[in-house]
Amino acid sequence: MSLSRIERLQVWVMSAIMAVLYVLFWLLSPRPRAGAPSKVPPITNPLLKLSATQLAQKIRRRELSSVEVVQAYIDRIQEVNPLLNAMVKDRFSAALQEAAQVDILIEEETAGGEEALAERLPLLGVPLSVKESFALQGMPHTSGLPSKAGVLASVDAPNVANLKRAGAIPLGVTNTPELCMWSESHNRLYGLTRNPYSLDRTPGGSSGGEGSLLGGGGSVIGVGSDIGGSIRMPCFFNGIFGHKNTPYIVSNGGQLPPCSGLQEDYLSTGPMCRYAEDLLPMLKIMAGPNAHKLSLSEPVDLKKLRFFSVPHDGGSPYTSPVDKQLIQAQRQVVEHLEADLGVRVQELRLPELKYGHPIWELFMGLPDKDGKPPQPFSELMAEGGSTVWPPWELVKWMLGRSSHTMASIGLALSEMAHFGKPSQFLLQQKEALERRLEELLGTDGVLLYPPHPHLAPKHHHPLFTPFNFAYTGIFNILGLPITQCPLGLSQEGLPLGVQVVAGKLQDRLTLATALYLEKAFGGWRDPGDP
Numbered sequence: 001m002s003l004s005r006i007e008r009l010q011v012w013v014m015s016a017i018m019a020v021l022y023v024l025f026w027l028l029s030p031r032p033r034a035g036a037p038s039k040v041p042p043i044t045n046p047l048l049k050l051s052a053t054q055l056a057q058k059i060r061r062r063e064l065s066s067v068e069v070v071q072a073y074i075d076r077i078q079e080v081n082p083l084l085n086a087m088v089k090d091r092f093s094a095a096l097q098e099a100a101q102v103d104i105l106i107e108e109e110t111a112g113g114e115e116a117l118a119e120r121l122p123l124l125g126v127p128l129s130v131k132e133s134f135a136l137q138g139m140p141h142t143s144g145l146p147s148k149a150g151v152l153a154s155v156d157a158p159n160v161a162n163l164k165r166a167g168a169i170p171l172g173v174t175n176t177p178e179l180c181m182w183s184e185s186h187n188r189l190y191g192l193t194r195n196p197y198s199l200d201r202t203p204g205g206s207s208g209g210e211g212s213l214l215g216g217g218g219s220v221i222g223v224g225s226d227i228g229g230s231i232r233m234p235c236f237f238n239g240i241f242g243h244k245n246t247p248y249i250v251s252n253g254g255q256l257p258p259c260s261g262l263q264e265d266y267l268s269t270g271p272m273c274r275y276a277e278d279l280l281p282m283l284k285i286m287a288g289p290n291a292h293k294l295s296l297s298e299p300v301d302l303k304k305l306r307f308f309s310v311p312h313d314g315g316s317p318y319t320s321p322v323d324k325q326l327i328q329a330q331r332q333v334v335e336h337l338e339a340d341l342g343v344r345v346q347e348l349r350l351p352e353l354k355y356g357h358p359i360w361e362l363f364m365g366l367p368d369k370d371g372k373p374p375q376p377f378s379e380l381m382a383e384g385g386s387t388v389w390p391p392w393e394l395v396k397w398m399l400g401r402s403s404h405t406m407a408s409i410g411l412a413l414s415e416m417a418h419f420g421k422p423s424q425f426l427l428q429q430k431e432a433l434e435r436r437l438e439e440l441l442g443t444d445g446v447l448l449y450p451p452h453p454h455l456a457p458k459h460h461h462p463l464f465t466p467f468n469f470a471y472t473g474i475f476n477i478l479g480l481p482i483t484q485c486p487l488g489l490s491q492e493g494l495p496l497g498v499q500v501v502a503g504k505l506q507d508r509l510t511l512a513t514a515l516y517l518e519k520a521f522g523g524w525r526d527p528g529d530p
Contacts, residue, residue, distance in 0.1 A: 039493075040080045040196040042528030043217045047072040049526075051275035052126045052221045052282075056167070059125040060114045062106060066099035066125030070169060073127040077171065077218040083199060086212035088132055088190040089140050090172035098169045099125060122281055124167030129219035131210050132173040132190075133180050134160055134269075135254040139170075143256045144178045144187025146403040147385030157254025159269050159286040160223060166285045171219065174209025179257055179380050180225070182407040183233055183462045183469050185209050192459065195237060197494055197527040201456040204234035210272050211238035215495075216527060221282055222272040225255060227263065228360060229451075229472025231270055232499060235484040237456035239495030240524050241514055242272040242484045243279050244475070246505050249293060250286045257383075261374030262366045266476040276518040279483065280511050294505060300512035307345040308440065309334050309448040313353040318467035320453040329487045329496040330448055336520050345448075348440075352433035356470035359430045363477045378412040390416055407463060434478055441480075441503035446513055448498050451484055455494040475501060483510035485517045486524055495525075 058064040102125040133143040135153035142148035178187040185193040185208025195201040196216030203212035207224030211234025224231040226244040235242030271282035334345040390412035396402035487496040502509040
């Protein structure tokens with residue numbers, strides 16, 4: 001069995017639409033200034049090269065003040081954000097006041113000392129950045145939708161509240177694509193966000209502002225969300241760590257847009273950071289009362305795990321071939337695991353992965369248990385504004401009159417080009433892949449898989465390759481936990497990386513593997529270094 005003619009036609013129509021839009025965008029987009037910097041400057045303050053775990057410990061021990069740390073990050077943001085456009089609204093004054101209160105609290109702490117503070121407030125005094133689609137009290141909460149300009153969050157999203165209760169100090173909110181449904185962080189409200197390793201390239205989406213700021217050294221820990229790769233792609237493109245957890249462990253509340261249909265089943269809110277040791281404590285804090293379901297304190301012996309490697313999706317008509325440097329980097333991981341741990345890494349082919357994109361699209365469009373379908377994207381675009389008719393919106397965009405991005409218009413047009421009902425073939429492929437991975441991974445299996453076919457693409461290039469996110473998106477539908485890990489830099493100076501996948505509720509396996517890979521391959525690299 002295979003895809004029907006209608007489904008193949010749909011692929012062709014979608015590709016044609018995106019190709020036309022890309023050409024139009026390229027022709028109408030401004031060109032970069034001659035002599036402009038190509039990447040962010042190097043980090044000079046050594047405080048910015050400490051993990052959140054290390055910073056919290058030094059603050060508790062009074063080796064550093066919280067004010068000193070917060071000011072260091074404010075200085076770095078002011079240095080790099082004019083280049084990156086990653087943080088779209090800051091709260092620097094409030095953050096410094098909160099840091100001063102932290103320092104007073106530590107000076108006055110008498111009951112239990114450092115250990116008591118570590119238990120009660122594990123991130124006390126540590127700076128934090130937050131994706132703008134999450135509610136952060138007093139900050140914009142628009143997901144880049146111009147009709148929501150001026151809307152401020154009145155409360156904190158649950159996971160943000162958990163991090164603040166643990167002592168973290170938010171510095172501001174970071175950019176997203178319009179309504180978070182694209183792989184590049186660009187909207188008509190805040191503009192385009194850039195990659196710190198190469199300013200002419202995308203930081204990804206939808207947590208692209210987070211990825212850019214973290215990768216550029218403007219933050220140490222951040223909050224992201226992932227329904228098709230929105231944590232993992234930005235972490236890959238910006239050379240940092242990120243974790244898409246098992247669904248329903250961390251609350252997805254307080255996000256814009258809200259889920260509809262069955263989308264809650266595929267959405268994960270999780271940590272993004274520069275240092276692997278911060279992933280587990282952040283996940284534990286963000287999960288709150290659900291953290292025990294992951295047994296995060298249970299030790300992991302990597303030598304006792306079973307490792308598997310899948311180098312590509314088998315040649316899908318939807319996706320690009322995987323960059324040879326990514327395949328080589330994954331091969332080096334395999335060789336290192338085998339040589340250092342004495343394990344055998346089995347290379348596999350999973351033919352069902354070829355249908356990753358149509359499977360993702362099918363399940364994202366399914367109705368909820370009451371039969372209510374997900375809200376159409378064109379309706380989300382119109383929220384708080386005028387009705388959106390995609391063909392007319394495209395005409396307006398070509399005339400410079402639309403308040404929406406090319407990517408959003410393209411997605412709305414693709415909804416209109418949806419032909420008929422999907423075949424049972426895709427359901428069968430998903431079920432077969434789900435069964436196979438469940439049997440393969442069990443409670444002690446780890447799988448390596450590329451995060452994307454390309455290294456960080458040039459700006460707007462994702463419009464020409466709209467289905468490449470299938471490398472991440474398929475695992476949202478499968479509900480598996482994944483940690484995205486950096487693996488050094490390419491010949492062009494762009495981040496390399498790999499997805500580390502485990503069975504449901506086995507998040508600790510991928511987090512332990514991330515710690516190991518950081519030591520073996522160096523983890524995050526300062527993008528400003530020569």
